[in-house]
Amino acid sequence: KRQGFPEVIFGEGKSASQIIDISRAMMNKQENILITRVSEEKATAICEEIPSFEYDQISRTLVRRYQEKLEYQLDGYIAIVCAGTSDLSVAEEAAKTAEAFGVEVRRFYDVGVAGIHRLFAHIDEIRDATVSVVIAGMEGALPSVVGGLVSHPIIAVPTSIGYGANFQGLSALLTMLNSCASGISVVNIDNGFGGAYNAILIHRLANKRT
Amino acid sequence: KRQGFPEVIFGEGKSASQIIDISRAMMNKQENILITRVSEEKATAICEEIPSFEYDQISRTLVRRYQEKLEYQLDGYIAIVCAGTSDLSVAEEAAKTAEAFGVEVRRFYDVGVAGIHRLFAHIDEIRDATVSVVIAGMEGALPSVVGGLVSHPIIAVPTSIGYGANFQGLSALLTMLNSCASGISVVNIDNGFGGAYNAILIHRLANKRT
Amino acid sequence: KRQGFPEVIFGEGKSASQIIDISRAMMNKQENILITRVSEEKATAICEEIPSFEYDQISRTLVRRYQEKLEYQLDGYIAIVCAGTSDLSVAEEAAKTAEAFGVEVRRFYDVGVAGIHRLFAHIDEIRDATVSVVIAGMEGALPSVVGGLVSHPIIAVPTSIGYGANFQGLSALLTMLNSCASGISVVNIDNGFGGAYNAILIHRLANKRT
Amino acid sequence: KRQGFPEVIFGEGKSASQIIDISRAMMNKQENILITRVSEEKATAICEEIPSFEYDQISRTLVRRYQEKLEYQLDGYIAIVCAGTSDLSVAEEAAKTAEAFGVEVRRFYDVGVAGIHRLFAHIDEIRDATVSVVIAGMEGALPSVVGGLVSHPIIAVPTSIGYGANFQGLSALLTMLNSCASGISVVNIDNGFGGAYNAILIHRLANKRT
Amino acid sequence: KRQGFPEVIFGEGKSASQIIDISRAMMNKQENILITRVSEEKATAICEEIPSFEYDQISRTLVRRYQEKLEYQLDGYIAIVCAGTSDLSVAEEAAKTAEAFGVEVRRFYDVGVAGIHRLFAHIDEIRDATVSVVIAGMEGALPSVVGGLVSHPIIAVPTSIGYGANFQGLSALLTMLNSCASGISVVNIDNGFGGAYNAILIHRLANKRT
Amino acid sequence: KRQGFPEVIFGEGKSASQIIDISRAMMNKQENILITRVSEEKATAICEEIPSFEYDQISRTLVRRYQEKLEYQLDGYIAIVCAGTSDLSVAEEAAKTAEAFGVEVRRFYDVGVAGIHRLFAHIDEIRDATVSVVIAGMEGALPSVVGGLVSHPIIAVPTSIGYGANFQGLSALLTMLNSCASGISVVNIDNGFGGAYNAILIHRLANKRT
């Protein structure tokens, strides 16, 4: 773990009581704690024991903030871009992650390629971000289009949303790896956390000397 | 074969002399003849025997026109849309096919998703087509974007252009099958002929009653 | 959304209350509303709130008609062709979609390739359609056979019906993409809606000037 | 090796001189010799040494007959069925194999699913065979259609003919394994020899008691 | 349906009441009825309505015999060969199918390749069968070994038994398609019915002239 | 193209004369020109026409520098890390790209996971980079190990080096996408250019305010 970073726990495959134990051990470190991939039942069990955790249903994250109100000490923001309802869960995992790391995010959540004017309506605000996390399921074309319009790095996150020839996200993953726009790198299917984490590292670099 | 349609020969896997024999048998039918997937060597051998064939290197097609100058008897045109040099061969197979069938085509060949302003510069002329054949390799996102901007049917043709995780066109194929834009149907990888053929059938239907 | 088209909602991954909200917002537009991929439970919850919706179990669609009795204003019909009980759900999604768009469909639902005489018994009526939507699971050979017998465009819809080496519809999908009959284009596995939507666009084109 | 069967050599991956050595060792057994998958160059080298071998370019087989003129001692024949030029090589490997085993074959080589009337023109003669070997590339639908029309066993042979989403014969292979017609079993892609061999075993069984 | 054959219903994807209706329609034909892939619940519901059906849990088949005691009118028997408990369900689907068709089967159910002496203990009785149906999961090597020891045709049935790199039966399927023993043809994963059906056709041919 | 960036041409699939034409058109822009994926023959033909291009055999790049000696105006450097001889070509494509963009690189080319002490010998100098491009073929484990040792962003580039179950780089690609180390994002197989391009964007961000 790096200095000044929250503690992060990967919740999948861990029982509520395992998570409670790990969290308790971390609580004296006086850092934010972020737990990802937590089901609603587990969250309920954990929050009963440690009420300072806040659960978010959509992103399935648990966050405990060490300071009551988190101040953004860095300049600028990360853009989180996706097409809409179906990819929301992954997009919010990314957003909550960035916020737990004390980084400002701006959400652009209704800008899919099939209705490209909605993307254009927001493109200037996206361009002004340090870095974008672009999330897409089904054909996964959004990062290519955004990549052609902005000049900062893009972290592309394929999602498993879709059916049939989507093959649980393989389609979107291949699309993003083959993008003909430059400046796009890719993380694992549904890995909203990883998308944000890479963006955070870049965002910090961009702020290092201010 | 349907009435008023050219004769079509699939050139791949046939020897020059086999193609010459089949062509000769067809020549008394007084229809255009289109041969697809003909290598340059084969074409040279065939044209020596039957000089009325015209070879096109890019599309790798041989065409013999029964009437010296072909008149377009149908209203409107088919739009053939792609991103550039690498997909040209497939796009031209589609274009030559449509022209051999006596159908007007308009070419939009520099409009990839990574430089979307070039697409917008031509979108009105694309919209006015009866139907579009949209060709794309690598991530294959172009049909989704065009599909969101026009309201006529789109025949999407994935190409095998790309490398690595492209897997010989699988990436573009999956992208197109998973498109979140409606009104898109797909043919086989690199099947420029098939893309055009479907468009021609639709174009004829649209002209039926005039 | 295009003029004179119903509103369409993709029901999968949306909760009953999300669907109710979206539907209510649409109801003042005085258009038909079509919702696809709605489970029986969700449908019950939605119909309690908005009783003007009609649920169909087989196609898993909800339809609300703005005009009590829908008149077909277009000439001709779309043929919907499949082999039988197992593909019925996808075939009916296609049929209900076309009907919600005010397009007449004729159903040919017992005409698989293993009993080809049943197809021949109906082939003239299929031929007279403007366009066919041909649906098949398992080996997915039906579009190839129909394609060889009719001269209008065919939209092929692979289904996930089968087991073992079917790989959730991959077998039927590949069959259709590789068809040696011309005039066949393909949509995603189980995408009855998409199959119909492409057919509707073509059907409208064929009617444009009447 | 079974009694009364020719000696068979799989030519692929063996040098001309290895094949010559093996053949010589077999020649005193006074049986037919069949060598499959022999390139033209290798064949020339072998025939120079052992002029009693006959090479067939299309099937790429070498055959040496022990008796000058081979008599068919069995009743009936095997039907070898395929769609045309592109699958000829595999079909002829099957035919030459059966003939080397002293079994009569009848060839039905222009009966693809896209022009099904040609199949119907020959269906009675196909029905009268003991067993059919049905060969198909691209979408591989032919065995399903034949299987619905005849009541004897069918050995289906997928070929690697095709391109794009054909994936070197995978498409045809999956089609055949998923056939909804009963009485079809499948051998490896391009395995004309294996298709014939299974048919020969069945054909012999059917003749056992005469 | 062929003369003298039972009626067969594919039970998967059909409701109990659908199966009851189809069965009733068939019952006046005075033939055996075989229904495959019937879950225990469905079977209970069906047997309550039509008590003359007999359900077998392992093979998941329902059989109704028209004649109280079925006589075997054909000479010889089909060998059904597998390695043990895990493939039992598929093996019994094959066995019950053959018996419903009035064909004698002999079961060799404990003869996997990892304990090959058990196969040798029975090899003579297997050799004396007209045809073998060889069923195997995991690595699927059994048909290759049996194929090297017997000289009649083998129908190989891969099963989905296994885990990890088995990929739901893909491993066994590929093994069987690539067998270096001749005289093996393959049906779909878990298709015990299809394995038996092909064997029955061959068995009937072998008996045709007696 | 972004301000102050070299012109980039993707050389694959373009003829020497096409590349010459494009280059000439770019030469009056007074920017560096980088051409990737140029075979030795093409390079010779191009350099004959435009002698100011410098060809590098290992990276297969052509570079033309506008200023005779390129000055590094940015602080810091990019680390390019790989295991050795076999991945050199991709690593050097990345290195030459960065240098054409005026960015300093440091090469760490003998640090594979099977001899991890060599990585440790250089780890401090790697840590001091702004960002690392980590290239690996075969099992592709290097980015995971480096990722656990440094705290800056890592762009992982899988290569197609290997054989058998490597499946042309699929193995390394999947390894990198599944890395359990955070801060790793991935580009296409063999995409040394893309790996460097993403690193350059990040490196520029890190320098923005100096």
Added chain:
Amino acid sequence: KRQGFPEVIFGEGKSASQIIDISRAMMNKQENILITRVSEEKATAICEEIPSFEYDQISRTLVRRYQEKLEYQLDGYIAIVCAGTSDLSVAEEAAKTAEAFGVEVRRFYDVGVAGIHRLFAHIDEIRDATVSVVIAGMEGALPSVVGGLVSHPIIAVPTSIGYGANFQGLSALLTMLNSCASGISVVNIDNGFGGAYNAILIHRLANKRT
């Protein structure tokens, strides 16, 4: 079964009562009994009947020891190495297997590649083992790293732990098969038993002459 080895039952796909029957038949052989892949419910049912079985939840194994306290008669130990909580179940299946065979194991369970210093802390004790079983999910890089540091044979066990592009363990499996470290061989995904069994055979060989 080899002399002096425990009886082993593969519990998956067998009912509790089947397992009880098999176990009873084995109990008079006076050997340890090991049952793998037993769910908690089945275990409860079995232990009620045969209380001498001990169930372990994590490894999902049932073990019955013939001698109350098992003595290790062999020199040395097997190292079982993995990265942590998620692979624990497979690692413990390996450990329990070895112990049931009377072989000493040492567990190194927190040594993943993303925190390589933890591996170094234990490397001497790992090196002193006769053989290592190295278990890893996700990217599966651990065996490569360990393989570069020790000189005894390594049995690598990929696990299905991960998501997205992990494809149920395919990623880790391919990584291990492509390892650039020598001395690594691989067993099936999640096959902790098989990993241990191979290690036991090697361990016995190393002890043969003492």
Added chain:
Amino acid sequence: KRQGFPEVIFGEGKSASQIIDISRAMMNKQENILITRVSEEKATAICEEIPSFEYDQISRTLVRRYQEKLEYQLDGYIAIVCAGTSDLSVAEEAAKTAEAFGVEVRRFYDVGVAGIHRLFAHIDEIRDATVSVVIAGMEGALPSVVGGLVSHPIIAVPTSIGYGANFQGLSALLTMLNSCASGISVVNIDNGFGGAYNAILIHRLANKRT
């Protein structure tokens, strides 16, 4: 490199002159040198410079022995088992590797599963080996059969020999990973070197204390 082991060079992807340089640097170490995957042309070029290398065409290895005649100091031998001509190249890579390491091998090269009596003729001599390297292409069933007959560890090497559904060795690889015989672990497709290397490590362990 471990003490007392030959120097090993992976020849693929290295030029003749690169190999000459590496070899020269190694020659003063007074150890055997083994170079794998060397084409005939490269070998000729290398042997001209360093005549003490001996090239073997079948295994494509170059070996230079430091001691004129190599003495086997270890007890026992490794069995190298395969089915015949097509897998010879991989089998001999394994054999030459073991011999370069000073380990005795015994070759059993005509024992495929389709003619299992040939395996039985040699089984006692195979059983007496310390460890077996079992090599197989096509369906890859040989290790399962051998594994059921011997009680020492087996290293299984799949080869890419085959066609069609073999998918370049994938079929044999999956077969071996899914083997129902215990005591089998697997290396990469065509990795004869790796198969032998694992066997050598085991063989040394078995000899450690003599």
